[in-house]
Amino acid sequence: xxxxxxxxxxxxxxxxxxxxxxxxxxxxxxxxxxxxxxxxxxxxxxxxxxxxxxxxxxxxxxxxxxxxxxxxxxxxxxxxxxxxxxxxxxxxxxxxxxxxxxxxxxxxxxxxxxxxxxxxxxxxxxxxxxxxxxxxxxxxxxxxxxxxxxxxxxxxxxxxxxxxxxxxxxxxxxxxxxxxxxxxxxxxxxxxxxxxxxxxxxxxxxxxxxxxxxxxxxxxxxx
Numbered sequence: 001x002x003x004x005x006x007x008x009x010x011x012x013x014x015x016x017x018x019x020x021x022x023x024x025x026x027x028x029x030x031x032x033x034x035x036x037x038x039x040x041x042x043x044x045x046x047x048x049x050x051x052x053x054x055x056x057x058x059x060x061x062x063x064x065x066x067x068x069x070x071x072x073x074x075x076x077x078x079x080x081x082x083x084x085x086x087x088x089x090x091x092x093x094x095x096x097x098x099x100x101x102x103x104x105x106x107x108x109x110x111x112x113x114x115x116x117x118x119x120x121x122x123x124x125x126x127x128x129x130x131x132x133x134x135x136x137x138x139x140x141x142x143x144x145x146x147x148x149x150x151x152x153x154x155x156x157x158x159x160x161x162x163x164x165x166x167x168x169x170x171x172x173x174x175x176x177x178x179x180x181x182x183x184x185x186x187x188x189x190x191x192x193x194x195x196x197x198x199x200x201x202x203x204x205x206x207x208x209x210x211x212x213x214x215x216x217x218x219x220x221x222x223x
Contacts, residue, residue, distance in 0.1 A: 006030045006070045008109060010053060011079030013039045016128070020076050021046060032066055035079065053079050053105040054097045060108055067112040071120065075113060077106045078128040080146075084138040095141040102145040106152060114164075123164035127153055130170055146170070
């Protein structure tokens with residue numbers, strides 16, 4: 001096992017995160033899932049850390065413990081929550097919670113992993129934003145914090161001389177994930193309308209959102 005094979009995946013217990021874990025395990029990585037519950041899948045190279053990433057102190061403790069035990073080389077910050085509300089109804093507690101989950105947790109994980117990445121002159125970070133960063137109805141807090149992830153990746157260009165890249169994936173609706181189904185029932189008119197608004201007229205499936213071979217691109221966003 002080399003120093004370039006340890007990956008942290010947030011939200012790794014379900015949906016996109018679970019699929020990212022599966023594919024990275026298949027590719028030979030040691031994978032550490034950070035989520036509120038354990039993944040359903042099991043693997044000799046999969047470790048699960050149960051943590052609420054909306055809890056800043058708990059996130060900091062978990063990140064420090066992982067960084068002390070493993071030379072983290074890859075981070076996929078996939079965990080996300082929507083908290084839908086029209087602008088007049090957005091509450092500060094929801095905004096603060098999403099800021100911590102989408103931005104605070106990303107910052108904490110990168111900061112704790114940076115010493116090993118810089119020492120090895122290698123690091124890959126993928127932040128999972130959303131097409132919603134461009135703005136959607138009832139997504140004021142979600143869109144603002146997901147847009148912040150794009151800005152965070154752009155400012156991380158300073159890490160490129162150390163061999164560390166930070167990029168963003170901003171997918172549209174991903175069918176049959178827990179978060180999607182919590183607000184869009186299967187075969188509903190809402191689901192049909194979302195599919196109709198996409199050029200290929202269908203929703204996406206859980207993708208592979210990490211490209212370990214991408215060594216020259218940084219600060220980019222893939223929609």
